[in-house]
Amino acid sequence: MSDRPRFDPTTALVVVDVQNDFADPDGGLYVEGGDAVVPLVNEQVGAARAAGATVVYTQDWHPEHTPHFAKDGGVWPVHCVAETWGAELHPDLDVPEDALIVRKGVDGEDGYSGFSVRDPETGEQAATQLGRMLEERSVRTVVVTGLAGDVCVKETALDAVRLGYDTVLPLATTRMVELEAGDGQRAVDAMRDAGVQVVMA
Secondary structure (H helix, E strand, C coil), X not given: CCCCCCCCCCEEEEEECCEHHHHCCCCCCCCCCHHHHHHHHHHHHHHHHHCCCXXXXXXXXXXXXXXXXXXXXXXXXXXXXXXXXXXXXXXXXXXXXXXXXXXXXXXXXXXXXXXXXXXXXXXXXXXXXXXHHHHHCCCCEEEEEEECCCCHHHHHHHHHHHCCCEEEEEHHHEEXXXXXXXXXXXXXXXXXXXXCEEECC
């Protein structure tokens, strides 16, 4: 088994939520080590683009008030409010001018997966445009990277498997938020059990 994902024109690299609120120590929901992920993700972006693969970036893009936030009945501190510094992609992240970007949680939903959002009150799910983007480009393999490994990266990878993609997670390119101790390892186990190929770099 290779320690690195391989890219070609039938592969998509999905860069999940490498935003200031997660990747900057001053962010509203900083993931420990999140800033260290940025150059590692950039290596993946460079390799993907050189091989003609599709690169898509996701962003949490929440309204100021949403049941997703603890202050409004949810579990998370306020983060990635639309049009704020915290919601911006990290300034050191390699993002081309014509980048494909999927914003999630825009109407107050739980936007964990890049592929889907869920109403936090009714549980109703809806697809984002990510699946359509990949289908239009005849993608067969999805490489998932970014933040955080036990939340949005995990849910994006699990959705990719459910949708029939060969799915790869380079573990070195993510970090875990660990809302509860052990969440990181449980997430890795869940992804492996679902069929995600977890590689080290």
